[in-house]
Amino acid sequence: ETDEINVCVTGAAGQIGYAFLPLLLTGQCFGDKKINLRLLDVPQAESILQGVELELQDGAYPLLKSIKTGSDETTLFKDVDVAVFIGGFPRKPGMERKDLLTINGNIFKKQGQALDTVAKKNCKSLVVANPANTNCLILAETAKSIPKQNFSALTRLDHNRAISQIALKAGCSITDVKNVIIWGNHSTTQYPDVNHGTVLGKRIRQFINDEAYLNNAFIERVQKRGGEVLAARKNSSVMSAANAVKDHLHDWYFGTKQGEFVSMAVYSDGSYGVPNGLIFSYPVTCSNFNYKIVQGLHIDEFSKEKIRITTEELLSEKADAFSA
Ligand code: NAI
Structure with a gap:
């Protein structure tokens, strides 16, 4: 050292x-x-x-x-x-x-x-x-x-976007929102998942109490946020991307807080039924420049389908990339 x-x-x-x-x-x-x-x-x-x-x-x-x-x-x-x-x-x-x-x-x-x-x-x-x-x-x-x-x-930008949207909707501060997850690809098929997260210690779904919003507009907004910024700024996400790079490296190196996880796209080991050998965004905890994929989260049918879609996209990207 x-x-x-x-x-x-x-x-x-x-x-x-x-x-x-x-x-x-x-x-x-x-x-x-x-x-x-x-x-x-x-x-x-x-x-x-x-x-x-x-x-x-x-x-x-x-x-x-x-x-x-x-x-x-x-x-x-x-x-x-x-x-x-x-x-x-x-x-x-x-x-x-x-x-x-x-x-x-x-x-x-x-x-x-x-x-x-x-x-x-x-x-x-x-x-x-x-x-x-x-x-x-x-x-x-x-x-x-x-x-x-x-x-x-990097899927930390997507993760931060998800936290921020929940904080805005809940009318609370960023630090009150914990443990959202981005699953899968850094693309519009990513699945921003609020099922394991909390606002002020309460389940996000209970706190927000708006299933239609959480299952539709929220997900779509996070998935397409890059496009929203591009249209408004006439340039891609730069400041927020750089900030997410900083957050990703900081938490990987220094560790995540007790009881909290963040999203990182890492080499899949079969966790949550995702095939081995994809770089897949998962919830992770970090310490000492190491990460562990959070295990044992219950994945409902809605989430399984979303995870399947983004997995399919990554498999097809992999097939295309390795066929060249
Ligand atoms: P930019 O076009 O301003 O900068 C890219 C730089 O990479 C250019 O200076 C270019 O000359 C350089 N470059 C190209 N080929 C290279 C090579 N073989 N070796 C070294 N450098 C090379 O783009 P910007 O806005 O900085 O974005 C960079 C990348 O980040 C883009 O691919 C963008 O799509 C991606 N991005 C990813 C995000 C994420 O969350 N994962 C979020 C935002 C952007």
């Missing part, structure tokens, strides 16, 4: 990277550990990365020990403790999902190989770039020498 941590951020010339770096460098992920920061992006973004580096210097962050920037994975993943994969190829109009999966699949194979070769064997990875679950699966399957439980994909 040293007082330094080597962190690589990919897609660091992009929007989420720009919003995330200040959170990282003010100790909001790993406390007062000094950070050896590596910023990776494509060669065409070199000048932008240099500009980001200038601003990081100007931030005069006491926690920032060193910076390296570039486009070569094997240099920048060397000895990393944590890799945050924000970089990816965006979906362009008219592009088929399969093409998106193939292009990003190739990126994550290449990065997985580099991670496998040069990163620390206990390196932790968080994939943000979409399609996040399947990109993460390809990364984990490629970086074979690193344990599968070291890989995760």
Whole structure:
């Protein structure tokens, strides 16, 4: 245990990277550990990365020990403790999902190989770039020498959106809402589940007392919130995504609170009937940079069907991604 941590951020010339770096460098992920920061992006973004580096210097962050920037994975993943994969190829109009999966699949194979070769064997990875679950699966399957439980994909933004919608509906504060769950894919098939959550210690369903809302409008709003932000802001979710990256890393590293869980997409082990070998969002508890999937929750028929739908989508993404 040293007082330094080597962190690589990919897609660091992009929007989420720009919003995330200040959170990282003010100790909001790993406390007062000094950070050896590596910023990776494509060669065409070199000048932008240099500009980001200038601003990081100007931030005069006491926690920032060193910076390296570039486009070569094997240099920048060397000895990393944590890799945050924000970089990816965006979906362009008219592009088929399969093409998106193939292009990003190739990126994550290449990065997985580099991670496998040069990163620390206990390196932790968080994939943000979409399609996040399947990109993460390809990364984990490629970086074979690193344990599968070291890989995760981001569904914390969806989790935070769900908490926030419940708090707004209940007219209470965020900290009064606990233990919502996002199951499955970070996509519109995700299932935001309130059945195990509480508001001020009372079951969410009892407290809100509006089944029609909870079973329809609530779920749809969380599933489609990215689109709602995009339409209003004429740009994708960036600030909230960066904040969720911070929350995900913070809780994974420092641990979840007693009696509380959060949502993380992790390598499925058959829990809740989900096939092995998908990156699936589950309720988890964390401590010491490890997670455990929460076991033994009762899943009703409504939820089983929702979980089945998002599982099917992940299976088909996996089939497409691995058929290339
Ligand atoms: P952006 O387009 O501003 O930034 C992406 C960056 O990745 C660009 O600088 C690009 O040059 C870089 N990049 C592309 N290929 C790369 C490669 N092979 N290696 C390294 N860098 C590479 O996009 P933004 O807004 O920062 O979003 C990043 C990703 O996060 C997108 O895929 C987006 O869909 C996803 N996202 C995921 C969320 C989640 O909850 N899981 C929420 C919001 C966004």
